[in-house]
Amino acid sequence: MKQLICLLIFSVLIAACGSKQPKPNNTGQGKAEPAKSETPGANLASQPVLWKIASYAGDLGDNKNSNYMTNAFAIWGTFSNSAVDNGEIKVKFLIDKVSFCIKLYEYGNKVVKKGDETVYKITLKSEGIEPVQFTAKNVSDRIFINQVDEKKLVELFDAGAKIIFSMVNDSKSNPTSYAFALDSPGKFSETLKQLSK
Numbered sequence: 001m002k003q004l005i006c007l008l009i010f011s012v013l014i015a016a017c018g019s020k021q022p023k024p025n026n027t028g029q030g031k032a033e034p035a036k037s038e039t040p041g042a043n044l045a046s047q048p049v050l051w052k053i054a055s056y057a058g059d060l061g062d063n064k065n066s067n068y069m070t071n072a073f074a075i076w077g078t079f080s081n082s083a084v085d086n087g088e089i090k091v092k093f094l095i096d097k098v099s100f101c102i103k104l105y106e107y108g109n110k111v112v113k114k115g116d117e118t119v120y121k122i123t124l125k126s127e128g129i130e131p132v133q134f135t136a137k138n139v140s141d142r143i144f145i146n147q148v149d150e151k152k153l154v155e156l157f158d159a160g161a162k163i164i165f166s167m168v169n170d171s172k173s174n175p176t177s178y179a180f181a182l183d184s185p186g187k188f189s190e191t192l193k194q195l196s197k
Contacts, residue, residue, distance in 0.1 A: 051069055069195060075180055076089065076090055078178070079177065091165075092105070103143075114139055115174065119170050123167075132156065157189075160186030164180075164181045166179050
């Protein structure tokens with residue numbers, strides 16, 4: 001009996017050591033996982049594909065028009081406001097037949113919802129092009145990008161070069177800036193075509 005109790009205590013200790021380990025610190029200016037080769041001139045074909053098709057059906061219980069496109073792995077960046085400087089932000093793209101959205105998670109799990117802000121100013125930078133600027137709105141828990149600006153994004157993504165996003169909201173009570181990068185966003189249109197199948 002004593003051996004059984006010792007074995008149970010030992011098992012609990014082993015299980016506790018493996019759970020809820022802290023996440024590694026985000027030391028970079030926006031990164032995507034898994035890490036990619038830093039070799040200059042690396043072949044883009046060997047890079048992991050950033051995009052995948054998923055389904056809303058599990059969340060909504062509805063299979064009609066439930067497919068959407070999203071990033072296949074986590075995209076991390078930083079955010080700053082009056083309370084925090086360079087906090088960790090997780091970014092999720094949600095693209096379906098009618099909308100192109102960006103969902104932000106402060107600290108990796110707290111969804112950025114509509115507050116007193118009305119507009120996000122978004123700047124995109126990529127090597128060899130002039131910075132692209134446009135505005136978007138957060139009307140719920142995601143930032144909606146209009147169709148004209150969506151076309152600019154698709155062109156940049158399909159080029160496959162690294163894109164740096166800078167976003168600033170116009171909140172009067174808590175202005176916040178966000179920054180993240182997509183290292184290899186190519187094959188966007190190829191994946192998007194799967195939504196219409």
